[in-house]
Structures are given as C-alpha cells and as structure tokens.
C-alpha cells in the first residue's frame with residue numbers, strides 16, 4: 298500500500314524538533330535550524346534545532362552530572378528501561394519505518410526490517426545488563442585473592458551515520474545504558490529525525506534526565522571538537538567513514554579516550570565452483586542490494602571462480618535488472634534513491650572509470666532522470682582487478698564482477714584492500730570455509746549467507762575498518778572499564 302501525504306505530514310509533525318539536553322527539548326543556543334530532506338524528491342521534510350559547541354557542552358554538563366547516580370542504579374532497572382523501549386519501538390514499527398523511508402530513502406519493507414533489527418539491540422542489552430560478570434579467584438601462588446569488576450566507562454560521545462538511522466543508534470545506546478554510561482548522541486545531519494523519535498521513546502521508557510542527550514548539528518566538528526577536548530568525556534564510539542574515524546581517533550588521544558570505531562568496508566563476495574548457484578545469487582542480492590548498497594557490509598567485489606563466472610553473472614544481471622526503482626513509500630519499490638546527489642555522482646564516476654578500464658555494463662550503468670537521487674541497479678562484468686571500483690567503497694547499487702582461478706588466488710585478491718569488515722563465502726565445502734576464513738583478514742565472514750548482522754553477534758572490523766565490536770557480549774565490554782582489586786592473603790597470621 299502506498300503511504301498518503303496526510304499520514305506523512307502527521308508523522309513528521311509528531312517528531313520532536315529540539316535538542317534533548319537534561320531531559321528537556323530545547324532550541325539551539327544560536328536559534329538556528331537545519332533542514333532535513335527527502336532524497337526521493339529533494340524536498341524539505343522538517344527543520345530541527347541546529348546545535349552549536351555551546352549546546353554540545355551543555356549536553357556534556359548534563360551527562361556528566363547524571364553519571365554517578367546512573368552508574369549506581371540497579372542493573373535490573375536499566376534492563377527494564379531497555380526492555381520497555383524495545384516494546385515501545387516495536388509497537389510503533391510503522392512510524393519508525395516510515396520516518397526512515399522518508400529521510401533516508403530505503404523501501405518501507407527494508408525500513409521495517411531495520412526497526413526489528415534496531416529494536417533487538419535494546420532487547421538483547423536488556424538481557425545482558427544483568428549478566429556483566431566479574432570474577433574472583435585465588436592467585437596462582439595460593440595466598441592473595443584477585444577480584445575483578447566492571448565499571449561504566451563514563452560519559453560517552455556517540456556519533457552515528459545516515460545509512461541505518463535507528464540501528465546504528467540503538468547499537469550504541471543499548472549497551473551504554475546497560476553498562477551504566479551517560480551519553481551525548483550526535484546523529485548524522487542527513488537523517489536526524491529517527492534519532493529524535495528514538496530519544497523520545499527512551500524518555501517514555503523511563504530513562505532518567507541527562508542519561509541520553511541528543512545534539513544534531515549541521516557542523517559535526519562543532520559538537521565533537523569541544524567534547525573531545527573536555528576531560529569529563531571518557532569515550533567516543535563512532536560509526537562512519539574511515540577518513541572521519543581517523544580524525545576522531547587522533548583527536549581522542551588528547552584525553553586518552555576509549556574509542557570504538559565502526560568504519561568503512563570493501564567486502565569480497567567469493568563464489569567457489571562448487572557453490573549452489575541459485576543460493577549464491579540469492580545471497581548476492583541481499584549482500585549487494587540491501588539498503589540500496591549503502592551499507593558498510595555491502596558486497597563490494599564479486600570474486601567468482603572462472604568455471605561458474607558466466608552462469609553466476611548472467612543470473613545476477615537478470616535479477617538486478619528486474620528490480621523496480623522508486624520512492625520507498627510506493628508499493629512495489631525494490632530500490633530507493635541514493636542519499637544525496639553528491640553520492641550518486643561519485644557512484645557514477647566509479648562506473649565510468651571501470652568501463653573505461655574494460656568492464657562491460659550488463660545492466661543499468663547510469664543515473665535515473667527526474668526528481669530525487671536515483672541510480673539504476675547495475676552489474677559490471679569483466680572488471681579489471683586494479684579498477685578503482687574494486688578498491689573503494691561503492692556505497693550504491695552497483696555489482697562489479699571479477700574472476701579467480703584457485704583458492705589462494707581468491708584469498709590474495711580478497712585481502713588486497715586496506716579494509717577488513719565483512720567477507721562472504723559461497724561453497725559446499727566446510728573445510729574450505731574454515732581454511733579460507735582463517736586466512737581472510739576480515740572481522741566477519743558470511744558462510745552461504747548474504748546478511749550476517751545480528752544483535753547477538755560481535756559486529757566489527759580489522760585494519761582500516763575499525764576497532765572494537767558492537768553486539769553480542771563483546772558490545773557491553775566496550776562501555777565498561779575493568780577494575781582489579783588485589784586482596785591480601787585472608788589467612789595471614791592464622
């Protein structure tokens with residue numbers, strides 16, 4: 298069913314437009330606002346407060362003042378707030394999905410998937426909040442005792458990207474709440490509305506004032522800059538591009554901050570000769586086309602064994618060529634717009650370069666005329682291994698296919714990138730899976746699976762794809778510090 302204009306307007310009018318500081322929604326100190334656009338039409342959807350450095354510091358004041366009491370709350374209470382937030386978001390699935398479709402462009406069915414995935418981080422960390430175990434043991438010498446406990450790391454700065462407006466926020470806020478940390482959240486300026494609604498839900502779920510503060514801004518560094526210089530901040534968790542992540546890591550050295558970095562990717566999707574071809578094509582569709590290819594885990598390079606390259610490429614081109622491009626709110630849309638015109642121009646430049654280097658366009662290959670930032674779903678065959686499109690994150694609906702001759706060749710090509718986030722393997726041979734996975738320099742491997750994100754699994758990369766893990770029991774450890782208490786021999790003198 299296509300969504301009506303009235304329904305869109307009603308939802309947009311219900312989203313808070315202020316900055317959330319110490320439990321109050323307020324205007325930006327300079328009184329300015331920033332416009333949020335619909336990438337399917339280019340039109341303004343809403344205007345929200347445009348935070349300044351002064352607002353960022355006010356948010357840190359609130360987070361810092363709330364930290365000690367929040368750290369002492371019962372884990373059970375924190376768990377119940379998260380559980381309640383999970384239920385409230387789930388009950389409002391249609392609102393969150395529509396809001397994400399409007400500000401980010403993804404088709405409604407995918408947005409609903411993100412609501413379920415994003416809310417799951419709240420449920421998972423409600424369950425983890427009461428299970429953050431320390432340990433107590435006798436030292437190897439047999440006398441002294443060792444007590445190890447976890448404490449919240451302290452006030453955190455959380456910076457999120459535009460591509461998964463809900464899940465990238467809940468993946469940080471969930472474990473931070475569970476661990477007893479307070480936060481300043483800075484969403485991407487292109488998609489801040491979902492985070493605004495999410496923060497309102499956290500208030501409704503009973504989160505005390507000052508624990509979660511939200512400051513959007515048209516100038517990201519005006520928020521991160523002063524906070525990274527302030528010794529009250531104890532951690533930065535960032536999801537976004539490698540280039541910005543490196544700048545933030547450098548700035549985080551000043552106060553020796555804990556850092557979690559979820560950065561860019563360049564995922565190889567490796568299809569071995571023994572793979573089930575239909576399964577591999579299904580997986581390729583998910584790994585490439587989910588979120589219009591605007592995902593850090595998106596398959597960026599299809600490496601296909603020469604014996605099956607023709608069959609795989611033809612089937613993939615058939616499926617991708619049959620997708621319907623359109624506004625995400627329209628029934629039947631498979632592929633929404635790119636986030637910005639700038640992004641679309643960059644994608645097309647990579648396609649043009651690849652074609653100039655000898656690649657063939659099997660389907661798509663150009664922008665869609667008219668309103669919005671649409672790009673045709675594209676498959677490129679015979680892409681030379683040194684083409685820029687295989688070295689950089691495409692972040693769009695373009696599938697470049699190249700070939701390999703044997704297992705060692707596949708591993709070498711797959712690892713020949715500075716990134717190391719996700720890799721995908723299609724084979725029926727389990728020994729090969731283990732052998733190849735061990736040699737792949739990637740934080741995550743999908744085995745006959747095109748989507749691997751899960752709240753219960755440790756998500757993250759190696760090399761220039763980042764540091765730390767989100768999700769799983771690893772995710773909460775990112776928000777705690779370890780304190781060791783050395784206890785003298787309790788039997789001394791007895």
Ligand code: NAD
Nearest residue numbers: 457458459484485517518521537538541559560561562593
């Ligand atoms: P981006 O780096 O441009 O922006 C990410 C966030 O950082 C936004 O909130 C932005 O406002 C902020 N930012 C930008 N410049 C900043 C600065 N100088 N100081 C402080 N903050 C700044 O990335 P993007 O375009 O929003 O997102 C796409 C990128 O994110 C891709 O590279 C993608 O691979 C990556 N990503 C990674 C993961 C992961 O889990 N590894 C998940 C999603 C996206």
